[in-house]
Amino acid sequence: MTTDFSKLESLMEQMRTLGLAELHFEEGDTIIHLTNDVHSPHAQKPEVVTPASESGNAQHMITATMHGQFYTAPSPDEPPFVQPSDTVKAGETLYILEVMKTLSRIDADFPCRILSILQADGQSVEPGTPLFMIETLDA
Template structure:
């Protein structure tokens, strides 16, 4: 089975190449990587996720950076949006009776788990990918989320 670092290397190699798709089969593991080549200007549902993996692959899923611009006067805030890397159910806490991973105003770093997206009965921890403070939690607990949908906003520090 491929290790997380090996998968990250494959993703980086695909991103740097002119190849749009990579399919790899090794023993009982299948990995399919596809570039998302469309430019999205409004929130839309992509037809194909950027990375499709078997359930036993990486325990932490990285998210994509989206710069957020507020309406009205510009301020100097550098905002980072944590987006869903897959279709699934958003959970703010590890279990129904547990405290949420983060609340608005909490400080996070790049490796802080901020929520879970459940897909195919697997709980996928989502990390902040940015150091800063949670300024908004966009998704509702138990809500079905789409690939690329904003989950929360982090003000970078």
């Protein structure tokens, strides 16, 4: 059996790009199972975009960092993690992003107030898709 390292490198790059913790690939007699430490520097974090504000308020937009399904609640029959006007502490879950059947809870990096939720529950998103408008709060 010859080893095709280009396929392995391609899978590893896709795993890094998508922020996946685990990847299983089968093709013919070849089986590749990769795992990654989800606490690595490549683990996904919400991207915060700061628009220019005329009022001087610390308002920011949180955008998706990768392709996936955006979920506002842990399951369809449970309430959303956050709603407009909610105050959120650093480390609290904002949403779930499903990528390749893997669900990842995305947490707030800092205290904030949710001003608006910009996507519907279950919506497909891609990198840069606006998800939340927030206002930063002092710790």
